[in-house]
Amino acid sequence: MTKATLLLATLSTLVYPSAAISTAQPGCPSSCGGLTIPYPFGIGTGCFRDGFEITCQMSKITTNKNYVPVPTLAGTTVQVLNLSLGVAEVMVQLPIGWQCYNQSGVEAYYTAEVDFNPKSVYRISNTHNLFVVIGCNSLAYIESQRDSNGLYSYDYYTGCVSFCNDSSSITEGACSGVGCCQVTIPSGLTDNSVIFDGYSHDRILSFSPCSYAFLVDKC
Known part of the structure; x- marks a missing residue:
């Protein structure tokens, strides 16, 4: 797997209050596998803006055979490594x-x-x-x-x-x-x-x- 950076193509057209930059929607999960999930990203119905859904799924770590929560872009197996709203970027792990x-x-x-x-x-x-x-x-x-x-x-x-x-x-x-x-x-x-x-x-x-x-x- 390799790390690659995605740009958030529509984020620059959206305006959010400063508190929304680092927090999830009220009542929604705020993290997955140690990664903070700020709105407009979100996990679960009503927690994300259209197109910004994150799935938190259990995945096996082969080195110790334990299952851990892993954030992925919804509908894919692409793991999310970092979310940065300040510069409108997402770092993901892509296959080789x-x-x-x-x-x-x-x-x-x-x-x-x-x-x-x-x-x-x-x-x-x-x-x-x-x-x-x-x-x-x-x-x-x-x-x-x-x-x-x-x-x-x-x-x-x-x-x-x-x-x-x-x-x-x-x-x-x-x-x-x-x-x-x-x-x-x-x-x-x-x-x-x-x-x-x-x-x-x-x-x-x-x-x-x-x-x-x-x-x-x-x-």
Whole structure:
């Protein structure tokens, strides 16, 4: 999982009294898993503004096999890590897309698709986030906002290509096109899925059998 920042697209058009910035609606849960839930976010009927619902669900922590409350964007499995009304941002944990190969070609893959914006509340921040691809001979891109009328199936595409001559050509900690590449993203993304394309892995299976791609906060 990776941390990414979402912008609250409609929050700037709403005006709240100062007390509402850090408190829940009266009679509503004020936190989940240690995270404070301020209005317009809320848990339960009557506790949130349309589009700002948070679900507090029990989830197993694999390290100790205990169940703990985890805040998620309602209708998704996207975990909420932080809510900041002052700067109109939400930090969430997004899945990582991957594709693995064998001698016959693609063996398995996962597109890490997320759609958390049915109410037009959220945008993926282009100022905070990058799209990163890790792996050798790896071409990956994200697609966002399906468009049935345009030349392409989606309004937005962006990605990059990473190559390696051999395992020794990779520099640890570097992400400049050899074993890893990164690219800024356009503004306006409201959903995301990862697509892998292109290159044979026959000659690199011994040191790069899988490719990974994800949106991540620049920190």
